[in-house]
Amino acid sequence: MSLRSRVTSAIGRLVVARTMRGGALDLRALRRMPDRLTFPFRRDGLDPVTEVSELREHAPVARLGDFFGRGVWLVTSYGDTRALLADGTSFSNDLGQFVSQEGRSAEEQIGGLGMTDPPLHTELRRYLTPEFTRRKLARLEPLIEGIVARRLDAIAAQGPDLDLVEDFAFPIPFEVICELLGLPVEDRRHFATLGVARFDLSQGGVGSFGAAAASREFLIGAVARQRDEPGPGLIGGLLTEHGDHLDDVTLGGLADGVFLGGYETSASMLGLGAYLVSRDPSARELLLADDGSADRVVEELLRHLTVVQVAFPRFARVDVPLADGRTIRAGDVVGFSLVAANRDPALTPDADTFDPTRAPTRHVAFGHGLHRCVGAELARMELRIALRELVRRFPDLSPTAEPDELEFRKL
Structure with a gap:
């Protein structure tokens, strides 16, 4: 079994835009980020x-410049990344405070676990x-085993070449997420279309946020139907346990966060x-x-690849002095290169x-x-x-291209 030379890479997205609406930033009008801010997302x-x-x-804590009145910083060292990500007092994850919600429907609101602060974050989590x-x-283990087995059966039946993206990488986590959420089989084809559009940045912020709103609307509807x-699944379980406390929009948003965090990254x-x-023959033997x-x-794969290259941006609540005398000013945006830290x-x-034999690390x-x-x-x-x-079914698995010949998605 050989691998055709097309591989996908998850790219984190630091999203900040100038366009103003009601006195706040409006990410939906984003067309292109300055090159000086996008290099941490490249490979x-x-x-x-x-x-x-x-x-x-x-x-290791570098100021990349100003972006529409805010300083933009990038943290790349392991120690600084852990220290600053653990600091919930000096930094906020609340992206919504900088983005106008005026005139937006519930499906279009900024939110989710990664973009909220306590106490709301604590309550949702x-x-x-x-x-x-x-x-x-x-x-879920037997369920995942069944999904993988059916996918590998289909691969074995179609011939000697395997396209990692179309045939293996995307179908498995999509089915797992649908089963986890408890989405009916008849809804999944439409949901798959929404999922693909969610990660397409070819139309900038308008396309990405429009697809996100459509995805959230679908899941809010799924909650209402259940x-x-x-x-x-998860939706039904949360409704049974907490239905009196979770409205359709809140629970649909939680389901959307599970989908967003577990689909393309996986x-x-x-x-x-x-x-x-x-x-790597040794990796196959160890598996x-x-x-x-x-x-x-x-x-080791998680550490080495770190497909979520940059963590959700954080915003300084107060001036944060650094050991070298510089200061991250209140309101500045701070990004964290997780791949650099790892x-x-x-x-x-x-x-x-x-190194598949490496002792496990406390990676980020x-x-x-x-x-x-x-x-x-999960x-x-x-x-x-x-x-x-995959290795058990196809022990002679081998690539058809070297790393520098692979086609990666462009930012």
């Missing part, structure tokens, strides 16, 4: 671009956290992870050895090398602090099952 093949690594070495414990997720007869990890594993060895491979030699030796691929990804354990389970079964 050189599977690696971060050299500018990011150079910043980590010489200016307490509904989701119990659904993503290891014990609760254990019930309110009287809750289904077997697809990118599956695509890029399978490519790396296909090039098949035992759960502990497979988990080690998964953790490639920091302070975290692990020879950090730019993929899922973020850090109170905004750490709530679905981290992502790990999905990667372990899908990659292990």
Whole structure:
């Protein structure tokens, strides 16, 4: 089984725009970000671009310049990333405070766990956290195994070449998310179309936010349809447990956050992870050895690839003095290069090398602090099952292209 040379890469998106509406920034009119602010989202093949690594070495907390009256900073070192992401006092994640909501429908409002602060964030997260414990997720393992088996059956039937994106990486997490949420089979084709549009930035902020609104509207409708007869998935479970406290818009927003956090990120990890594993016989052997060895491979893939390259932007609530005498001013935007932090030699030796035998690290691929990804354990389970079964079914898996020949999505 060979891999055709097309691989997808999840690219984080720092979104800030000048266009004003009601005295606030309006992201929906965004057309293009300045080049000086987009380099942290780019890759050189599977690696971060050299500018990011150079910043980590010489200016781990760097001021990139001003963008419409706000200073923009980038944090690239492992230690500073963990420290500042854990600081909920000095920094806010509330993107909505800088974006006009005037005249926007409920589906178009800025929100979600990654873009809210306590106490709202705390309240919303307490509904989701119990659904993503290891014990609760254990019930999904047979379901994921079945989804993967059916996908690999289809791949085996179609011929010797595998397109990682179309045939493997995207279909599996989409089916998993639909099953997790409890979406009826008849709704999924339309939802798949919305999901693809959600991550298409070719039309700038207008297209991205329009697709996001359509996705949220679909999920708010799914909640409304299940309110009287809750289904077997996450939506139905939350309605059963908390239906008196969660309205359709709030629960639809939570479901949308689960979809946003677990779809393309997992697809990118599956695509890029399978490519790396296909090039590394030791990784394939470890995936098949035992759960502990497979988990080690998964953790190294998460660290090395870090497909969510940049964390949600944070905004300084107050002036934050730095050790070198500079100051992050109140209102400044701070980005965090998670991929640079995970490639920091302070975290692990020879950090730019993929080593499936490496002892697990305290990487930040899922973020850090109170905004750490709530679905981290589900992502790990999905990667372990899908990659292990791919290798088991196709032990002679091999790529048809070198990394510099791969086609990656452009920012």
